[in-house]
Amino acid sequence: MVEAPTQVTLYFDYRCPFCNRLTRVLMEAEQRRPDLQINWRYFSLEQLNAPIDGWKIWEQPVEYDLVEQGPFAMRMLRAFLASYAASLQGEAAFRRFHLLLFFAKHDEKKVMSDSQVILDVARRADLDMKAFEQAWQSQAGRDRLQSDHTSGQNLGIRGVPSLIIDNMEPLYVRLADHPPAAERLPLFDDLLRLVKRRPYLRTFRYVHNG
Numbered sequence: 001m002v003e004a005p006t007q008v009t010l011y012f013d014y015r016c017p018f019c020n021r022l023t024r025v026l027m028e029a030e031q032r033r034p035d036l037q038i039n040w041r042y043f044s045l046e047q048l049n050a051p052i053d054g055w056k057i058w059e060q061p062v063e064y065d066l067v068e069q070g071p072f073a074m075r076m077l078r079a080f081l082a083s084y085a086a087s088l089q090g091e092a093a094f095r096r097f098h099l100l101l102f103f104a105k106h107d108e109k110k111v112m113s114d115s116q117v118i119l120d121v122a123r124r125a126d127l128d129m130k131a132f133e134q135a136w137q138s139q140a141g142r143d144r145l146q147s148d149h150t151s152g153q154n155l156g157i158r159g160v161p162s163l164i165i166d167n168m169e170p171l172y173v174r175l176a177d178h179p180p181a182a183e184r185l186p187l188f189d190d191l192l193r194l195v196k197r198r199p200y201l202r203t204f205r206y207v208h209n210g
Contacts, residue, residue, distance in 0.1 A: 075113035
């Protein structure tokens with residue numbers, strides 16, 4: 001009897017460094033574990049921390065004014081919409097774009113509200129640029145952002161990255177740094193075993209001392 005694949009859902013925001021680190025672990029695991037299926041869900045920290053009642057990120061123009069001040073003030077709507085547009089070109093295209101967008105934000109320190117940054121990432125991901133730019137402007141991307149974010153709220157998620165394994169309760173996972181490449185798959189396997197044996201676990205922190 002063939003076992004059903006392990007379902008892993010990650011709620012993420014591109015601005016979050018912990019999401020960046022965990023994404024690379026999950027992508028490594030997905031490439032090497034045929035029984036693993038990763039589902040990516042958008043969860044906007046900007047929406048979560050909006051100080052104005054009734055303000056919705058998915059209802060804003062892409063050039064919307066900032067709704068918060070200080071180091072966390074960052075416009076991420078373009079990144080979310082672009083990610084959706086990339087997903088319409090297939091799973092492989094989405095994963096290339098997804099990883100490169102995290103790289104641009106956290107390794108190259110690019111500004112995600114800059115349309116030229118997003119377009120450059122799309123080109124590097126070898127997307128069909130005409131189709132990408134058309135989909136980027138569609139209402140469907142906003143609907144997807146609203147749907148994903150709302151589903152996370154309904155699950156009680158209040159931060160990212162939040163991981164759901166086989167419909168278990170959400171687990172907040174915080175990696176203090178990028179695990180070495182050789183440790184990514186073992187780390188994921190350890191985490192998977194721990195969650196299945198300890199279903200009451202709600203927060204997991206990893207600190208690499210190497």
